[in-house]
Amino acid sequence: MDAILCGVHPETEEPSYVLVELKQWRRMELVGEGLVKTSDAAAQPVLHPSEQVRRYCRQLLDFTPRFARAPRLVKGIAYLHDAVYDPAWQMDKTRVDGLGELFAADTQKDLAGFLCSLLDTDAGSAAGAREAAVDLLAARHTPARNLLTTAASTFEKREEFILLDEQQVAYESVMGALEKVDSKGSSEAKKKVVVVSGGPGSGKSAIAITLLAALARRNRRVLHATGSKAFTETLRATVAGDERLDEMFKYFNQFGSKRENSLDVLLCDEAHRVRGLPDRVRGRFRGQIDELIDVAKVPVFLLDEHQVVRPGEVGTREYITDIVNLKGYEVLDIRLDGQFRCGGSDKFDEWVRRLLRLSPERPIVWSELVAGSDDEYVVDAAESPQELEAWLLQQADLRGGNARMTAGFCWDWSQPVEVDGTRRLVDDVKIGGWSRPWNARPEAPVPGVPSSSLWASDPRGFGQVGCIYSAQGFEYDWAGVIFGDDLIIRERDWVSDSGSSKDDRVNTAKDADFDRLVRNTYKVLMTRGMQGVCLYSKDPATNQILRKFAR
Structure with missing residues (x-):
């Protein structure tokens, strides 16, 4: 985001947040549903600014439980401050939920009015505005329950994989590990890391998707992650089926700033693509595998060692197990012998x-x-x-x-x-x-x-x-x-x-x-x-x- 305005709502006196996307464009041409071309981006279409800011708002609502409980607190605007309003922008079609309002240089009065309707300008509200900003920075970031409910509903409509032999063992091992961690409480429980290795077509992704669906149905905080843009985008297109669920499919490099144990389970599919040797961070060595382990109560790594095809990829059973042992956690090692490709x-x-x-x-x-x-x-x-x-x-x-x-x-x-x-x-x-x-x-x-x-x-x-x-x-x-x-x-x-x-x-x-x-x-x-x-x-x-x- 270019900016997030934090304040107090003038009527309800609740915290109020406006996400702001600024554009220096001088012109914008609609070329498809939610797509535009500009003088600065002639080579290919880009997201409509209203759609762009709406997605940022949805991300905040879906991954911040305090906002999921009160979505009315969050609004979004896109401001083309160097452009003059053009009816062809179809601004009227964007004003449906307050998450993607669009303003231009010649509609500044409308912009000011919109902001004043959401943010109290009285000096007496300053302390409340500062408190709203502090609350935003301190908010816990994890999949919100309503997102998991949507995921569960979507996954229930899809035909499930039938897991066989070691595949079912892997599934039950993850579920059992989570149950044990829960039974002892997060402060006493010893983290359990599940490492599932197998050749091509041995069912690793089938296990991951089945676990994702099952855990979402139980309202457990679960995400799926890979190191492949192609693989992740295909899962978003073929498994999610709802753009809100796209963000349940993440990349390995997105967990460095997440709080420890903020997830119940993290499913690291294609884990042979985990990258990078540890770097020294705050006086200690820390790498991508550390980040993935720390973020979940039960991290799951699904990998094929013969698919390491780039320098810097370190996702092997031995390497992951060594790090888990150094951190003092327990490893559950499962090997898939079947061949389904x-x-x-x-x-x-x-x-x-x-x-x-x-x-x-x-x-x-x-x-x-x-x-x-x-x-x-x-x-x-x-x-x-x-x-x-x-x-x-x-x-x-x-x-x-x-x-x-x-x-x-x-x-x-x-x-x-x-x-x-x-x-x-x-x-x-x-x-x-x-x-x-x-x-x-x-x-x-x-x-x-x-x-x-x-x-x-x-x-x-x-x-x-x-x-x-x-x-x-x-x-x-x-x-x-x-x-x-x-x-x-x-x-x-x-x-x-x-x-x-x-x-x-x-x-x-x-x-x-x-x-x-x-x-x-x-x-x-x-x-x-x-x-x-x-x-x-x-x-x-x-x-x-x-x-x-x-x-």
Whole structure:
């Protein structure tokens, strides 16, 4: 917020708060529901100022229980102090709840009147205004009960996951840990940290979402957090179903200033993406994992160690357990053995680990590994990118489901270009005469193309090539994976080359670290498919070996 005005209401004498969003815009053009373009933001639409401030108000109401009990105390305004009112702004449509009032330079009298109706201007109210400000700063920030009730109602309308075997063990362990902490009281209870580890498709996210729904129904203070923008935005779009619930899905870096034990449970999904070694804060070492542990009575970390794909990601079982032990808390360690992605094929996950030398066992031909079993997972390799793309289309057409192509980050990722007045993606991924664009960049939307966060789930995603940042955490039926020159085979072993990588987040890592990260990257890309995968390497020698082992 640019400002929060704290005062006393002139009629009720209650505390009164006005959230203020200031805009230096000189013009504003409506281009869609809640979206505008300005002279300062011509490249892409931005939120309507009224919608922007309304969301800030909702955040305050939903995560500050004292305001949730009395929402009348909070109002919001957007003030375009350099602009002249334009009827096309449709200001009348925004004046519905007092949370998004809009004013311009030539409506200052209206603005003054609005503020005077909410904030007592009498000097005698100064002490009350100061008290209101102190109360705001001291307010406890945690999911408000009415938000949890809304979440419970929404989740009840959705089909729940059926948890099996170790998945149910993980669920019951979290519920049991919370019950034990509650029974002793927060001052006496020893914090319990649950660490759930498992491979791709072992049900980690299913556990997290089931726990989120169950705890919300019990009005427990619970939030879900990840380190992935794409994953979080997809959960907001597909699970929340209500924009108020979007804020129940957070990011790992949003808990540094939260009070200790302000949550009952924090569900850290994709916890292998927790970042950063500890920094010295106020004379002691403190890192992101410390913050996540401290904020909840029962922190839950769900992770896959083979999905660490960037430098600085430290979310391993060993690292988290070491920190928990140093803090003197109890660890509940649960390992998921099941496989519910990749057709439920444990053998495929084993085949990938052996092929990429992430396992001590040597690579094996796929048909030999599954001989005599009823494993139906489809593994293939193509002679060209054209053949790989055709394979995906054929499988989706004949056997149903959705398909996506991904590749190692070995090509530039260009900004969209303007062609005949329309923004278009650039065909950056070029192999011989074949070329395709990467999916849209997060900060540069393109008409008719899904955002990078929704590339894996939006039907329009086929035809674009996804990278690790678009694919990790998601699944689709048919996966096509293109190996670049960052990982090739020479003399029967993999050789990594950071110089071939265009990923600035990874290619500056030390050779040994880069080698581990790039192998993990391809493992993630190879294990996105529910029904099958087709591989291709632009390096001819590597592709020949891939075709041998994919038979």
